[in-house]
Amino acid sequence: MNDSAIYLPGYKINLKAKDILRLKGDGNYTHIYCKGDKTYLVCLTLKRLMATLPEFIRTHKTAAVNPLHVKIYEPDLILKDGTEIPMSKRRRSIVKNLMNDYRTA
Numbered sequence: 001m002n003d004s005a006i007y008l009p010g011y012k013i014n015l016k017a018k019d020i021l022r023l024k025g026d027g028n029y030t031h032i033y034c035k036g037d038k039t040y041l042v043c044l045t046l047k048r049l050m051a052t053l054p055e056f057i058r059t060h061k062t063a064a065v066n067p068l069h070v071k072i073y074e075p076d077l078i079l080k081d082g083t084e085i086p087m088s089k090r091r092r093s094i095v096k097n098l099m100n101d102y103r104t105a
Helices: 045-051 089-104
Strands: 005-008 014-015 020-026 027-033 041-042 057-062 063-065 071-072 075-079
Touching: 020 045, 027 045, 045 063, 057 089
Parallel strands: none
Antiparallel strands: 005 014, 020 027, 020 063, 027 041, 057 063, 071 075
């Protein structure tokens, strides 16, 4: 995984991708969940934010995860902190393949 980062102008901070656990889309906004129970709300769609974080895996229309923080991805996706992430039926095999590639790299 590269050392990509995103700048959050409203918060005037740079977030490293490795510190982000997951993303949750909410219309034109995205909730960013980070280590240490920190949460940020940005005025970007999940799709636009995902374009700046290529290592993240889209699991659902409203969800994406950082593969660094995934504990289990079969049959359901669970993060190391115990958070269950929604995974659509259509994306299930794609997520499985991407996680397998990530784990073997």
